[in-house]
Amino acid sequence: MRIGDLFEAKAGGDYDPSNCSDVRDNRYPYPIYANGLTQQGLYGFSNYAEELSGSITVTGRGTLGQAFYRDTPFVAIGRLIVLKPKTSIDARFFCEYINYGIEFAVESTGVPQLTAPQISNYLIPVPPKPEQHAIAEVLSDVDGLLNALDTLIAKKLAIKQATMQQLLTDKTRLPGFSGVWETKRLVDVSDIDPENFSSNTIPDYQFNYISLEQVDSGKLLGYSEEIFRTAPSRARRILRNGDVLMSTVRSNLMAHLFFQEQIPNAVCSTGFAVLRAKHNLSDPYFLFSQLFSKSVNDQITKILAGSNYPAINSRDVKLIEIPCPPQVSEQRAITSILSDMDAEIAALEQRRDKTRAIKQGMMQQLLTGKGRLLKSE
Numbered sequence: 001m002r003i004g005d006l007f008e009a010k011a012g013g014d015y016d017p018s019n020c021s022d023v024r025d026n027r028y029p030y031p032i033y034a035n036g037l038t039q040q041g042l043y044g045f046s047n048y049a050e051e052l053s054g055s056i057t058v059t060g061r062g063t064l065g066q067a068f069y070r071d072t073p074f075v076a077i078g079r080l081i082v083l084k085p086k087t088s089i090d091a092r093f094f095c096e097y098i099n100y101g102i103e104f105a106v107e108s109t110g111v112p113q114l115t116a117p118q119i120s121n122y123l124i125p126v127p128p129k130p131e132q133h134a135i136a137e138v139l140s141d142v143d144g145l146l147n148a149l150d151t152l153i154a155k156k157l158a159i160k161q162a163t164m165q166q167l168l169t170d171k172t173r174l175p176g177f178s179g180v181w182e183t184k185r186l187v188d189v190s191d192i193d194p195e196n197f198s199s200n201t202i203p204d205y206q207f208n209y210i211s212l213e214q215v216d217s218g219k220l221l222g223y224s225e226e227i228f229r230t231a232p233s234r235a236r237r238i239l240r241n242g243d244v245l246m247s248t249v250r251s252n253l254m255a256h257l258f259f260q261e262q263i264p265n266a267v268c269s270t271g272f273a274v275l276r277a278k279h280n281l282s283d284p285y286f287l288f289s290q291l292f293s294k295s296v297n298d299q300i301t302k303i304l305a306g307s308n309y310p311a312i313n314s315r316d317v318k319l320i321e322i323p324c325p326p327q328v329s330e331q332r333a334i335t336s337i338l339s340d341m342d343a344e345i346a347a348l349e350q351r352r353d354k355t356r357a358i359k360q361g362m363m364q365q366l367l368t369g370k371g372r373l374l375k376s377e
Helices: 091-101 116-120 129-167 284-290 294-305 314-319 328-366
Strands: 007-011 030-033 042-046 055-058 067-070 081-085 182-185 190-192 206-210 224-227 235-238 244-247 266-269 272-277 321-324
Touching (some): 081 116, 091 129, 284 321, 284 328, 294 321
Antiparallel strands (some): 030 042, 055 067, 182 321, 190 272, 235 266
């Protein structure tokens, strides 16, 4: 059937700022939704509602066609499309199908947009209502697990951040350690850019290249296989296990990496400074953790403030200061705690990724009719 046969489609309009608030309370209980994905498009809160619970909103501008089921009365603004059921159906099923099974065509030039008349003409399968409900319940249970994992991961990240603020300074000392912390420059505790390709490098030398785009806040997203003669001109810094990659381009994004991957012949972009911890002077993971500290980022922000290009150079890196305990053994003890936290967070993220993959497989079966749910006796 056509979406327009099942739903009344309309576009959200303007709103009165005098009736709205950024904070939800008893006076402003109704959410305002706009075209957006962050927080499911939440824009603010209103003292009145225009749309009923049990409706669907679909983004009509920017990222087209992202559907969200709304279980409370709300206000839609900014041409956000609202689908209000015309009959007794389970809108949650159709929300899932819109996200999974419909690819919306961009029918206009300029800013991509989707209108209420356009979405009304798209076709959508209609299983019997009991099956709609059963499928929606199953997928909702998986969403509940995903939301719980997201909440737990956010909590663990907040705990780790608070722990770093305590342990990476002398605010909190681990049992058995004493002595005054010292401020040291990165050049004092690490060799910076210790190995680089020379002009004599064999043209056919093969290596695995890590670019700036392949690192995101401590995570390696991928790498590419390259040959020296055709490789990007930035592919120059040779890596060893335990090296720290410090992003020097847009450093405020903190695209740093602790390199401990089993990647042979690894090379990174000159957009990174490579820090190799000096033996018995510093722990590499301690250095890596300090790169995410407020102190280091304040120094980087100050350097960038006087520059037209969002990058720091090798000299800047060398002069960045970090607080260090008097003994490397204390650094290693701190590292042990932080790396255990990272392992716990990584395990939760892996579980979340597997759960998402399971949901995707369930949707492929249940939303297309390939798989059917068994009736309970």
